[in-house]
Amino acid sequence: MTLDQQSVGRLSRMDAMQQQAMANATHARRVQMRARIAAAxxxxxxxxxxxxxxxxxxxxxxxxxxxxxxxxxxGCASG
Ligand SMILES: [Zn+2]
Known part of the structure; x- marks a missing residue:
């Protein structure tokens, strides 16, 4: 059995990219929430x-x- 190094590498890169995207989204939400709290x-x-x-x-x-x-x-939030 041979391991396809290229596809494994591609998969882990996609995995890393996905984790990076999720980290970015979490960060953006935190920044947004902090701004909303500061405004409140x-x-x-x-x-x-x-x-x-x-x-x-x-x-x-x-x-x-x-x-x-x-x-x-x-009323205003839904309107
Ligand atoms: Zn209102």
């Missing part, structure tokens, strides 16, 4: 936290409990 904290400082940036209505606490970085109420 800035709104907290400005006294604008919990208010819909679109219509100015209060965002329900139950909604903010799920994701404190949300900037819009249910």
């Amino acid at each position: 904290l800035a709104r907290l400082d400005a006294g604008e936290f919990g208010w819909c940036e679109e219509c100015g209505e209060a965002i329900p606490e139950s909604r903010l409990a799920l994701d404190p970085t949300l900037m819009r109420c249910v």
